[in-house]
Structure formats: C-alpha cells, structure tokens
Amino acid sequence: MELFYHPLSRYSQKVLLALYEKQANFFPRVIELSDPLSRQDFSLFYPPGKVPLLKSKQEILIPESSIIIEYVDNEFPQKGTRLIPLDTSISLDTRLQDRLIDLELSNTLFEFEQQQLNPETSNQIKLKQLEKHINRFLQYLDDILEKNHWLCGDSLTLADCALIPCLPYARTHFQLFKYDNLSRYWAQAQLRGAYLQVKEEIELAQTEVLVGRRPIP
Template identity: 30%
Template sequence: MALTLYYHPLASYCWKALIALYEGGVDFTPRLVDLGKAEDRAALQALWPPCRFPVLHDGARGRVLPESTVLIEHLAQHEPGAAPLLPADAQLRLDVRLWDRVCDDQLQDPMQKIVGDRLRDAAVRDPHGVAEARAALQNAYALFEQQLAGRTWLASEGFSLADCAALPALFYAAILEPIPAGHAALHAYFERLLLRPAVQRVLQEAKPWLALFPYREAVPARFL
C-alpha cells in the first residue's frame, strides 16, 4: 500500500489526520509509533527529523508529509477517493484554512500547555501559565460560539478540514476546561461532530489508550 501513516492513537493531531483519511475511505497502512521505543523513534526521525507525528509517507510519489494540515491537503490533491475537505471556491477555502489555524492555535496550543504542565515535576510547574492557558480556552470558546451561530459546520456549508481540526481540539480542551453551559451553539456543534462515523471510529480506536491521558480522571464516562 502506497500510503503509510506514522501516528499514535492518543495524539490529537493524529486524530485530525485520521478523521480526514476515514472520511474519504482512503486506503493506508497505519504504523503506530511508541516514542518510548528506540526503534520506533528512529524510524520516525528518519522520515521527519523533528520526530513529531502524524507523518504520512506517500511511497508512490516519494513524498513525506508531516503536519496534519499539509497531510490533509496532500490527500485532497492526489487521492481520487479523498473526501472534499477544501471548498472549490477560493474565498471559502481561505475561510476553512483560517479556522483550521484557529483550532490549532487557539485550542490545541493552550490545551497542550495544560497537559504538558501536569507531566512536569511539581517543583517546576507553571501555575500562572496554566491559568493563562485556561483563560485562552475560555476566550476561544466564546469565539467559536460566535462563529457557529446559525451554522452547521465551522467554516463552510459542508464538513471540512476545519471540522477535522476542531474535533480533537475541542475533545481534549473540554476535558481540561469545560465549555460553559451558555455556549449552546458550540455544544450542539460538538455533538454533531461526535455523530460522524469517521469521528466515532477514531474515538473507538483511542478508547484503550485514554487511560494514559494525564487528565484521565476527567474524561467523561461516555468516552471510556
């Protein structure tokens, strides 16, 4: 099989890539990477020296695609069966790319700051930085609530790259910093995301690994 995805089923950016792959029914070989194993780390580093996943190896085209957004755009360009996750209209395509970046910058970054802090030794934790990250998530929720008013999907009429980015970001962020009850549009949007078969497949595959999540005690029972 020409496409090989180097990934981990607990990693949020890997979820983003997997949702896109599953949405389009794209054939690929999954290669789970355990960074605690020297051979796995070496294999990933040989493809992409920063040693971060996901990484897609397209053997047919001799391409290595790191970064989930670039990976998904590559699929859209070269895989005939890939889901149409980028609109044909240039302006709508910019809107989708914008909200993809918002998901990564405004949700993923502060979420990962909070998770990373818990993994530190107590003596070097950063409570001020964590408080700032939690505030950033609340600001992001308000922004999403405004954007989603009257919308089914985040940035276009159909499910898009932006929605692939939103699901993993919201899933983990909401565990750490719950979405306020008053954000009805955002809550409804998250529930719509959860109904996508591609999303359900990703969550099912991640379920055995959620016990390793640093905030596993806060994971809602319906996902365990």
C-alpha cells in the same frame, strides 16, 4: 499510502479523521513516541521525528497535518468529503480557522496539559493565563457556530478535522456545556462515521495504556 502516527496524538487524530472522511486507503504505522527505540528508528527514517507523517504512493514524505490533508484532498478530489472547499472565499476561511485552531487552541491545550501534569513545577499564573486564552477561543468558536452547522458552513472541512480532536479534552477540563453552540457541534461530531472510527482507535490505545501494554505518549 502509509501513515505514521500515534492514535493518542491530536494532530494524528486530525489526519485520521480526514482520511476516514475521504474514504482513503492507507497502511497504518503506529509510532510509539515514548519508546526510545521506536522513536530512534523513526528518527532515522524521518529526522524531525514528528507525527503525523504521510508516505505517498510515490514514496514522498509529507509532514504537517494540514499539508497532509490538503495533499489527500487533491489526490482524491472525487472521493468522500471535500475538505478544502473549491469556493475560494470558503477555502480561505477554512485555512484560516484551521491555522487558528492549531495555534490558539490545540497548542495552548497542550501547554495547559503539560502545566497540569507537573503540579510541583506548574506556574499558577501561567495556568490561569492559558485557561483564559482557551476560554476566549472557545467563545470565538461558539459565536461562529451560532450561524454555521460546521465551522465553515454546511459541510465538514479541514477546520473541523482540526477542531474535533481538541473537544474531548476541552469538555473534561473546560466547561464546554456553557457554550451552547459548541455543545451542539460536539454532539453532532460524535455521530459522524469518521469520528466513530477514530474514537475506536483512541479507546483501544487508552485501554492498552491502562493495562500497561503501551507506553503513554
């Protein structure tokens, strides 16, 4: 398998977490999204030009982080962590939380970041609305985590792969410490082997950005 991704893209981190949880072997193919040439090459190969993208052993291209994770989970049912539980009610909840996190948190955080990046053009009312939306969703997660160790129960699932990459930004731009259960969850996520592997890649990519060896995505 080959994974086309960028280590600083949250949706890529979501898939990396899942692949490390599954202990799945893959060839890493980093795509520099902000480098026009690298982007052009990638678009010739995959016209939508979005990462993450998985190329299976049978050379099938699989886009969309959640679909990639479902594919990998089915491909290696006995290996590593079961990311979409077999129990139908837990699996339904896992998919639901995964959808909500992508749509309500990850995408909203991206919109918030974009607004903050351009202070001259940013709309203060819009920023406040986004902030309120994000805080409401963090509270929703905090309530779930009052009773659950991981988001959907005792084991880490697809939903946690979606949530964990959002938390570093939520921690620095939102007061994550106000949410007791989310703070406990974040502390526990940081000890997870798969997260430590992803973190190493993020830090390396961030250092390369700082020393100017890699364009910022």
